[in-house]
Amino acid sequence: MRIISAITLLLTFTLHAQDINKLSEAHIEKNGVQILQDFRTLLSIPNVAFDLPNINKNAAYIKAELEKRGVESKLLRMVGTPPIVYGYYPVKGAKRTIAFYVHYDGQPVDKKKWTTDPWQPTYYSKALFDGGEQLDFPSSFDQIDEEHRIYARSAGDDKAPIITILTALDMIQSNKLKVTSNLVFFFEGQEEAGSRQLQQYLNDNRALVDEIDLWLFCDGPVHQSRRPQLVFGVRxxxxxxxxxxxxxxxxxxxxxxxxxxxxxxxxxxxxxxxxxxxxxxxxxxxxxxxEPLSDLEKEALSNIPLIDxxxxxxxxxxxxxxxxxxxxxxxxxxxxxxxxxxxxxxxxxxxxxxxxxxxxxxxxxxxxxxxxxxxxxxxxxxxxxxxxxxxxxxxxxxxxxxxxxxxxxxSSGYPAARTSMDLPIIQDVIKRSKDVAGEDLLLLPTLGGSLPLYLFTDELKKPAIILPIANHDNNQHAADENLRIGNLWYGVKLMSALMTMDK
CATH class of the missing domain: 3.30.70.360 (Alpha-Beta Plaits)
Structure with missing residues (x-):
């Protein structure tokens, strides 16, 4: 499906990290209301992996949104299984290929335990447990506060990264900036059901993934201290x-x-x-x-705040x-x-x-x-x-x-995985992420949860990093799942910065 001629965006000036942040913030201010409405639309589509009719609606919607932004897209299918939404965004002269992994399925729901309908996204002034009050979705940017929250299934796990990726592409294109890496988008529809066919999808489509130099897994919460983090492994x-x-x-x-x-x-x-x-x-x-930690990993661990x-x-x-x-x-x-x-x-x-x-x-x-x-x-x-x-x-x-x-x-299971922080491409990502998050950025050797990361690090032999953006108190997998708006904006800035990372 790849075309020979690459997609090229004009570079109007040399960009430093602060320029990207300012442009992202300006784009958010100009388009914040529409971004939230787009997020609301995506969250309104039920996405339990075993509900194939609605899962297919999710996949079709995401594919169409990628195509609107010039991404070559298709659905990778296996009979009776949620499809992979695959997108490819080639860049002329790019020397590396970066893949963004997101899963668009969510955990099953028990509506009786939810304050509001999980498939009807609801807007709140702050967290419910902190006395949040229901509000109308904003009609102007000055009505949006970073402490506001959207309540819906998969608001935090894991549809938010999809919206941040789409918004980052919008910002880059509207400002005629240059993407500096070939981009692959790999959106899975059964992660919450155990990713049972993921290995088969990867094996059947090796030609689409072999050239990828780095996998960025957009999943999980920021640190419990609210500080942003990069995670280099999972249990x-x-x-x-x-x-x-x-x-x-x-x-x-x-x-x-x-x-x-x-x-x-x-x-x-x-x-x-x-x-x-x-x-x-x-x-x-x-x-x-x-397996013991390296010296660099031990140093990173020593810098993580104690939250006991x-x-x-x-x-x-x-x-x-x-x-x-x-x-x-x-x-x-x-x-x-x-x-x-x-x-x-x-x-x-x-x-x-x-x-x-x-x-x-x-x-x-x-x-x-x-x-x-x-x-x-x-x-x-x-x-x-x-x-x-x-x-x-x-x-x-x-x-x-x-x-x-x-x-x-x-029971079945899979091993832990961890990527070395010493790799040059990993150091590039750390540097670029610090351009967005500053010195608040934490480097976590291993996340407490589990993902099938080993398929990429051990089977495909490629490095992988987790880019968490959700708030740590998002009620992941539980009733009243939510996303803090400030975390959504952080995700937009992070995705924009990584897509325009120095060559």
Missing amino acids: GVTGMEITTYGPNRPLHSGHYGNWAPVPGQLLADLIASMKDKDGNVIIDGFYDDI EQLKAELGINNPEGTESYNERLLRPSLTIRGLSSGNTGKLARNVVPATATAAIGMRLVKGCDPEKQKDLVEAHIRSQGFYIVREDPDQETRMKYSKIAKVTR
């Missing part, structure tokens, strides 16, 4: 479910209590054996494969796990009990010894940890606690042979 993710067994049917707790083994107690004891009193994982070998006291007050936590700081804990693999189930509670509680108990365990991995090996280590620990592991519910013969049985159902 991997995997997990399992563990089921323990008591009697082969629920029993009356009066007749059989104190005699029949209680599966909830067996499971509680097993889970408790996995961590010490400080919350550190004590499974043999769990921390052994952590702020987070404790914000989240109502008196005694967090571990003895290290929040920032340091992100550099260790974690083991989290995501859910527990056995019998019933409240009004549904019955006087029974339940037949089974189940725990869902999630693990976040850091660079160096292999997902399958981490699960093997957990299974070895389960065996060390006297359990016989099965993959299906045990039959009568197995029940009679072993005193403690655990069914382990392993």
